[in-house]
Amino acid sequence: MSDLRRRPAARFRLARVPILVAGAVVATAVPFYLEGFWLQTGLFAMSAAVGAIGINLLTGSTGQLSMGHAFFLAVGAYAYVYFAAVPEEGARHALGGLGLPTPLAAVLAVLTAGLAGGLFSPIAGRLKGAYLGIATLALIFLGQHLLFNAESVTGGYNGRAVPPLELFGLVFADSPTLVILDVPFGSLERLWFLGLLAVLGSAAFARGVLRGRPGPAMNTIRDHEIAAGVMGVPVARFRAGVFVLSSMYGGLAGVMLALVFQRTVPDHFGMLLSLDYLAMIVIGGLGSVGGAVIGAVFVSVLPQLLTRYSDALPLIAEPGSGGVSPAEAARILYGAAVVTVVLFLPGGLAGLLGRLRATITGRTSPARAPEIRLSSSPSPSPSPDTRS
Template structure:
């Protein structure tokens, strides 16, 4: 029976992969940008779900590690220049190497904070990680030589295998490929790799240990699980996922600004994993797609939607309307679908 079920499921995944590979040939720039934002958000949400959903460490500072990845890439890949009268730091490294180093830098930042995370749990850990947002915002606005300050700084385009992922036109099968079309495959590969790796972690021995720590920390230690080591390792891994998401977002935006990496972004990531399903890779992807696509879809169709309009036009702004809707979705999920939209298997403690 399992072999019979495996066949259709495999064909379904293969068909889905082919559709995703073909989309840049048919979608316009708006939908490609929306899909890119959703994939970048999904990478960060998977990392947060490993930390909060699977291990039970509440983090409200995920946006800080996204900022480390985004600005780390700009500093490693940038070649200097100036912005707003300030000289910008830049090492001029190859962009692929800069992306790798930015992800590692986010992991180092997570490793520095992990001893604090190991000593705290629950709301206290959430409050401690919340401090990272305030610290990060202060640094982003004031370290003008690194970040460009309030106006941000330009993002060097990625160059990989001789392909430059900018707005220069490359014709493929009579279709002009610009930055969005080219970055689509980079983001898709990153999401696929991150999703498969996280899925392997959760289904293996580390995943069982993480769930044991989440359900009963003391009992996990008694059973021989090195609790402190696992909590630190998952925090570093989650930070690296966030760093990669930050790099992808920087490449998509083509400019980094400090305002983006604030409290709103941190709360949006928590909304993603709650709506999609805690402790589930699929849940992180579904939640990220819902939260990231909703404001863009509302903006795109604001002219035809009731009560939704541009700011100052007498209705609710699309971004504001999106926050109302996914706020209501969180309440509905908590009340009626505690496992999230993907309905992952609940632990025995959660069932009680």
């Protein structure tokens, strides 16, 4: 009987190999066949996936609600520009810069985002739930003030041009011209492969953290803080450390976003971006690396598709015309998706896929997805058995 039960699972594991190989082939071939719009949309999704993995480690796996993730994306994006840009001379409002090699600038930008998270980590280590969410909300207002007023660093309202990344002699820009198999490779085609490596590396590292020794400790802090303390888990230290790690993920996502946009603009790193990231992890599935990627793709691609096909879709009007714009329609749709997930799919899209997999393999259904606890009081203990 046990052999019969193992056969569907074994067949499923064997089927994963050709699926992964086919996925790798398709991902590699995409730049050779798709136009710039789809490549840019895919790169936006990759950047969002990296940032979503980071906030899912904090919120989904450790139970810490953060509403300031956009701040760390801004730190990563602007730090990269400042470290890599050559300072201007003779201008009335000169823009500063260190002119460092761009790979070094990217690494330092991620570390700077981690440093910003480290400065906030004493607060993150002592607050939880809605209290931490309100505290991180202040980071958004602080960040917006700095981005608009520190003009020598950020360029103010108009932002700054982003220096293209140059790695091993390859410039991730439209020039110099690069042609592969009769296909001109511009900045988007070159960044596509770099984005794939960033997503795969970020996902692999996060899975390693969750499957290693920190993972159970993070989950215990999320589910029952008192039990974690009794078991000897340094709760405040873990919370602070995960907050720094999440900040570094946000910094890397900011660097990727800046390279795709080719210009940093303060308005992009506001409250709505932080809410987008919370929507990503709820829709995809709290505590799941794959769920974070799925939710990031859904939330980041939907506005682009609605903008692309706004003429053919009902009830959607051009921005500024008085009707529902594509961006507003996208927020309405994935707002409805969040409500649907909370009510009917507590494990998100990743949980739904997990149940389908369990049905195919004949295993028991996966465990219930974690919840975001907004209150600071411990969960009530179950009532004793009253049966005689």
